[in-house]
Amino acid sequence: MSIQVAGVSKHFGAFEALHDVSLEIAPGELVALLGPSxxxxxxxxxxxxxxxxxxxxxILFNGDDATDRRVQEREVGFVFQHYAxxxxxxxxxxxxxxxxxRPRALRPGEPEIARRVLRLLKxxxxxxxxxxxxxxxxxxxxxxxxxxxxLAIEPKVLLLDEPFGALDAKVRKELRRWLRRLHxxxxxxxxxxxxxxxxxxxxxxxxVVVNKGRIEQVGTPEEVYDHPATPFVYEFLGNVNVIESEGxxxxxxxxxxxxxxxxxxxxxxxxxxxxxxxxxxxxxxxSRRDTGENLEVELPRDRFDxxxxxxxxxxxxxxxxxxxxxxxxxxxxxxx
Amino acid sequence: MLFMRRxxxxxxxxxxxxxxxxxxxxxxxxIPLSAxxxxxxxxxxxxxxxxxxxxxxxxSLQLSFGAALAAAAVNAVFGLxxxxxxxxxxxxxxxxxxxxxxxxFALPTAVAGIALTAIYAGNGWLGEPLLALTGVKVAFTPxxxxxxxTFIGLPFVVRTVQPVLEDLEKELxxxxxxxxxxxxxxxxxxxxPTVMPALLTGFALAFARAVGEYGSVIFIAGNMPLVSExxxxxxxxxxxxxxxxxxxxVAVVMLVASFLLLLLVNxxxxxxxxxxxxxx
Numbered sequence: 001m002s003i004q005v006a007g008v009s010k011h012f013g014a015f016e017a018l019h020d021v022s023l024e025i026a027p028g029e030l031v032a033l034l035g036p037s038x039x040x041x042x043x044x045x046x047x048x049x050x051x052x053x054x055x056x057x058x059i060l061f062n063g064d065d066a067t068d069r070r071v072q073e074r075e076v077g078f079v080f081q082h083y084a085x086x087x088x089x090x091x092x093x094x095x096x097x098x099x100x101x102r103p104r105a106l107r108p109g110e111p112e113i114a115r116r117v118l119r120l121l122k123x124x125x126x127x128x129x130x131x132x133x134x135x136x137x138x139x140x141x142x143x144x145x146x147x148x149x150x151l152a153i154e155p156k157v158l159l160l161d162e163p164f165g166a167l168d169a170k171v172r173k174e175l176r177r178w179l180r181r182l183h184x185x186x187x188x189x190x191x192x193x194x195x196x197x198x199x200x201x202x203x204x205x206x207x208v209v210v211n212k213g214r215i216e217q218v219g220t221p222e223e224v225y226d227h228p229a230t231p232f233v234y235e236f237l238g239n240v241n242v243i244e245s246e247g248x249x250x251x252x253x254x255x256x257x258x259x260x261x262x263x264x265x266x267x268x269x270x271x272x273x274x275x276x277x278x279x280x281x282x283x284x285x286x287s288r289r290d291t292g293e294n295l296e297v298e299l300p301r302d303r304f305d306x307x308x309x310x311x312x313x314x315x316x317x318x319x320x321x322x323x324x325x326x327x328x329x330x331x332x333x334x335x336x
Numbered sequence: 337m338l339f340m341r342r343x344x345x346x347x348x349x350x351x352x353x354x355x356x357x358x359x360x361x362x363x364x365x366x367i368p369l370s371a372x373x374x375x376x377x378x379x380x381x382x383x384x385x386x387x388x389x390x391x392x393x394x395x396s397l398q399l400s401f402g403a404a405l406a407a408a409a410v411n412a413v414f415g416l417x418x419x420x421x422x423x424x425x426x427x428x429x430x431x432x433x434x435x436x437x438x439x440x441f442a443l444p445t446a447v448a449g450i451a452l453t454a455i456y457a458g459n460g461w462l463g464e465p466l467l468a469l470t471g472v473k474v475a476f477t478p479x480x481x482x483x484x485x486t487f488i489g490l491p492f493v494v495r496t497v498q499p500v501l502e503d504l505e506k507e508l509x510x511x512x513x514x515x516x517x518x519x520x521x522x523x524x525x526x527x528x529p530t531v532m533p534a535l536l537t538g539f540a541l542a543f544a545r546a547v548g549e550y551g552s553v554i555f556i557a558g559n560m561p562l563v564s565e566x567x568x569x570x571x572x573x574x575x576x577x578x579x580x581x582x583x584x585x586v587a588v589v590m591l592v593a594s595f596l597l598l599l600l601v602n603x604x605x606x607x608x609x610x611x612x613x614x615x616x
Contacts, residue, residue: 051510071513078514084507088529098515101525146511153515 001062001156001189002027003048008057010043017043018054019213028187030180032200035210036236041193042161044210048191049159050074061156074157077150077188081162083142085134091145092117092130098153120148123182140171147179151186160192164199172196176203197237201225209233231325241295248326252319254283254298260316261307267318270295272311277301286315369591375584387585392561393570397586399478400567401593404546407485408493412539415493416531422494423501437494440487445551452484453556476558481566484552489542496538500531532608540601547594 003025010018017040025031033041046052048059050071058067066074085094093100095117099108108116121127124144134142143163150158163179164172180203183190194200200207201221209216209224209232217229228234234251235242241257243250260267270286273294282304284297297317299307309315376384387393422434440448456463456474466472474480504527512522528535550568557564567590574583 049514051514071510072516072518076514078511080507080511082505082507084505084511086508086511086526097512097517097525101512101515101517101521149511149515 003157003189003191004058004060004063005044005048006058006060008044008047008054008059010040010047010052010054016213018047021057021213021215023208023215023218025189025191027189030183030190030192030203030205032204032207033191033193033210034197034200034207034236035195037195039210040213041195041210045159045161045191045193048157049076049078051078075153075155077147077153077155077158079143079146079150079158079160079163081165083134083139083146083166085142085146085149087134090131090133091121091126091137094134094145095120095149095152097149116152120152121145123151124148138171139167140175143167143175144178147182151188156189158188158190160190162193162195164194164196172199179203201237209236211236228323234323239296239298243293243295243322245324248324250319250322250324252322254296255281256319256321257295257297258318258320259284259297259299259303259307260318261309263316264318267316269314270317272309272313272315275304275309275311277304284315286317289314372584372587372591375580376588379581379585383581384585387582388589392565393567393586395562396565396567396570397589397593399481399564400547400590401597403478403482403485403566404543404549405597407482407489407546408539408543410486411489411493411542412535415490415538415542416497416535418490419494419497419501423498437491439491440489441491445488445549446555448487449484449552449555452480452487452552456480456483456556475556476560476564478557478564480556480558481553481564484556485546485549488549488552489546492541492545493535493538496534496541497531500534504530529608533605536601536605536608540598540605543601544594544598547590 003023005021005023008018008021009016021040021044023044033044035041043052047054050059050066050069050073054067058065060066061074071078086097089097096113099113099116102108118127118130121130124147126141126144126148129137129141129145134145137145143166147160147163164175167175176199179192192203201224204221206218207221207224208218211232217224217233219227219229224233225237228237228251231242231249231251234240239254241252241254243252258267263269269289271289272284272286274285276283276285280301281298282301284299284304285294286297287294295317307315379387388397418437422430422437453460453475455461456466458464458467458473458475460475463473463475466474472479474483508526508530509522512526513519517525548568550566550572553566554569557566557569559565559569567586571583571586574580574586
């Protein structure tokens, strides 16, 4: 099912959480809403789910206006950051909940409920936990159960609010790869919220970068990383050097700076302050000789070894790629 | 779960603490109560039965336990509602309402009894219109006993349920709704089971307090034998007539009945939190 967000605004008191946000999500897509905390990404997700009512704008599912539909009627599966499992019910009953609360005429019979629940538990690879209670499970297991519970109602859309936010780093990585594979299997239109750029770039088909209640950029992970549309996207997705220049600023990624031992055309001299070796890469902290401005450069370990420079040496820098944003009105630099 | 658990605890001294607990409970609870039993055993079984099956005693026990159970049940329902409103809504005067809930705790029970009697009497603020409109008399009837017991039991339910409701994540309700549950289903299948153990505790406390209540009831009850006489009053009356054996007989019946009822509530409570941690 496709989702269309048309001109949605939402205030909480004086705080503007969403400002005239429009977005289209194609059927079967896996989209990440990426932004810092307080950017409005979770509010946008909750408006799509029907858990928040927008002040203005419409939400369309497959072209039908769903704005006035209550959350019960929207057929969305929602997964919460802190799982929100019913702690007085077994895992089986948690997953069966959505089927059991259906009106009698639509409720499947007991054998059918059992069959469906076990199929979902197999899908999330936790069928052996059916008669446990949520508190007996690990965080990663709980989140997979929460996902199975959301899928039990056969939703048209799956919405996940920071689904891996409460998990430790290793489980996070495992679970997000697993989610990607699951999505490739079931092809359900899915939207997930995250503040972790790596997570968004790794898992999503398309990334929506949100900041201060507005969408900064929408694109594939490659597009938003390689061609950031705004200074915010540049700074939020990875490290960036901001170099003051006439009438604006140049944005250069640390790994997109070429380092040489001698001068070249268009290069500038800098002093090496620190060289930090992080596994296969070396991060140089340098300062420009003309302005004293501090810059960060990243280069492969072997390249650095061949260069043969040490702390205190002079190197020459040339950006392989940079992007200029005029000083005033940063939003006008946005690519439509 | 045996008596001793071989693990290091932050505060040592399990043996000492248990010993103190037993001694303390004995001094405060067990010894006075066993004195009541001991006194009863000085009379014969037939005399005991004669005491506790006298029509006045039976009627008063029925009234005491019936009204206390009814009052605790009503408090369980409306106390939950009050706690819900206090936890979930922000309105002007919320702190005042919150403080009002504790008033039945703090008020001397005689004051409560006199105030309730004055209001619910045939010529009182509430009693008069009630009598005129519905013909229902509250003061000096069993209904009056029920009203007084409801009054003094309210804080127990509110104060035990309130913290549990505060801890109840809003996300649980949202999860239930997103799965298609109606508000009624969300309440009965998600919220109520979660607060049930606390609600049962509140019910048990309100009931226990109501069964033994004396001060606030005797004014509004009217104390008519066989109609609106409560069991604690029978005990006092017997004591005033130096009928110690009779008084302790009634007391023993009350004790045993209360203990069995509270035990039942505890079992229910244990069952309703069967899902909780550390039960494997």
